[in-house]
Amino acid sequence: xxxxxxxxxxxxxxxxxxxxxxxxxxxxxxxxxxxxxxxxxxxxxxxxxxxxxxxxxxxxxxxxxxxxxxxxxxxxxxxxxxxxxxxxxxxxxxxxxxxxxxxxxxxxxxxxxxxxxxxxxxxxxxxxxxxxxxxxxxxxxxxxxxxxxxxxxxxxxxxxxxxxxxxxxxxxxxxxxxxxxxxxxxxxxxxxxxxxxxxxxxxxxxxxxxxxxxxxxxxxxxxxxxxxxxxxxxxxxxxxxxxxxxxxxxxxxxxxxxxxxxxxxxxxxxxxxxxxxxxxxxxxxxxxx
Numbered sequence: 001x002x003x004x005x006x007x008x009x010x011x012x013x014x015x016x017x018x019x020x021x022x023x024x025x026x027x028x029x030x031x032x033x034x035x036x037x038x039x040x041x042x043x044x045x046x047x048x049x050x051x052x053x054x055x056x057x058x059x060x061x062x063x064x065x066x067x068x069x070x071x072x073x074x075x076x077x078x079x080x081x082x083x084x085x086x087x088x089x090x091x092x093x094x095x096x097x098x099x100x101x102x103x104x105x106x107x108x109x110x111x112x113x114x115x116x117x118x119x120x121x122x123x124x125x126x127x128x129x130x131x132x133x134x135x136x137x138x139x140x141x142x143x144x145x146x147x148x149x150x151x152x153x154x155x156x157x158x159x160x161x162x163x164x165x166x167x168x169x170x171x172x173x174x175x176x177x178x179x180x181x182x183x184x185x186x187x188x189x190x191x192x193x194x195x196x197x198x199x200x201x202x203x204x205x206x207x208x209x210x211x212x213x214x215x216x217x218x219x220x221x222x223x224x225x226x227x228x229x230x231x232x233x234x235x236x237x238x239x240x241x242x243x244x245x246x247x248x249x250x251x252x253x254x255x256x257x258x259x260x261x262x263x264x265x266x267x268x269x270x271x272x273x274x275x276x277x278x279x280x281x282x283x284x285x286x287x288x289x
Contacts, residue, residue, distance in 0.1 A: 003041050004130070005033055006048060008061050008275040017054065022275075023061070024051040059275060062131040062140070066110065069125045069142075073112045073284075077105050077121075082286040084121055086229045086236045089269055090261030091181050091188040093229035093236035095121040095253055098287065113167060118240040119253025120167040123282055124233045132274045139285050141268070142234070143278035146185075149232045150279075153187035156180045156206050163191050163228065167237055176228065177201050179257075180209050185231055185267055185279040188257070192225035210259065221245075227255040231281040 007030075010022030018026050025033070029044055036044075045063040052060050064072060076082060076097060083096040095114070097103065103116045111124045128148055132141045143149075163176035174193045181188050192198060200219060204212040224241040238253045249256065268280040 003038060003045065003063055003065055006045065006061055006063070008059065009277050010275070014055060017051070019051050019055060021055060021057065024048040024055065024057065058134065059273075060133045061275075062133055064131055066125055066127050066129070069129060069131060070107060070110055070112060072131075073123055073125065074105060074107050076284055077103060077112070077114045080287075082284055084123075084234075084236065085283045085285060086186065086231055086234045086281075087188060087255075088181065088183050088186050088262075089264060089266045090258045091179075091186075091229070091256070093119075093188075093227060093238050093253070093255045095119055095236050096251070099252075101252070115167065116253065118238070118250070120235075120237045120239075122167055122235045126233065129233060129281070130274075130278060132278070134272060137286060139272055139283055141272050141274055141280050142282040142284075143274040144232055144281050145277055146279045149185045149281060151185060151187060151230065151232045153183050154178045154180045155182035156208055157201065157204050157212060159202060159205060160189065165230075165235065166191070166228075167235065171226070171237075174226075175201075181262060182265075183267055185281065187230060188255075189228040189230070190220070190225040191228050191237075192223065194223055194225070197223045197225060213257075213259070217245075229255065234282040 006023035006025060008022045012021045013027055014021050025044060080097050083094055086093050101116055103114050106113045110126060111122060113122045128144055130143050132143055157180050158178045160176040160178055162173050164172050166172045174191045175198045176189050176191045179188045221242045221244055227238040229236050238255050240250050240253055243249055274280055
């Protein structure tokens, strides 16, 4: 498969080095890119990290094409290299690939699915998914062009009907409710087959989370419905019980819902923002060495 261009939409040459301040190529390399052979393109890609470091460029597009991305995602899980995160500041789900517990991994048609006892993770890598790095050995953000990344969350509690996209077939008849964080590229949901909880949540449809969360918090903790956080290509499902007030989140799969951070309206933490043309769809945090 042909390797994509390193361009990130910032097209300005540095006067001192002659390198583009966005991608790190020279003006001639940019002009000749389409006519180059794959080996010539690979040689330029190999030179870019050193150039971009010299330019102190904040975000770097990685060269991985679809098959390479699929292999990399699989390896992060199989080799227990870190934690996958979906969501927005204040409303996230975490799928850690750590510890000794079993994690079943399946790769099929560009999708990587991983299941452990307390949660599940799936990412569907298509030809438009790109990987962005911000420092050597630091987090990697997966992104999509904004026109393909929309999965708008409601601004109020809404029933989404049966969760037909559930990773486990046994959960696909369960009821899914969008909590209503109101973001463009991510949503935070709860899923349950508890009829009493379905009825209770339905009674609060159309209300903002700031209105119903204080009322329902204790009921939600007691029932501990599955939490489902998803983007256009990524889904994390958390089965672990919700911690009671004052308790810490478990070390395994868990969600965080923090109203004080949700007020910002951000789609991703400031230091991990991809280029303007892309929207974040997942983050991988490597283990700290």
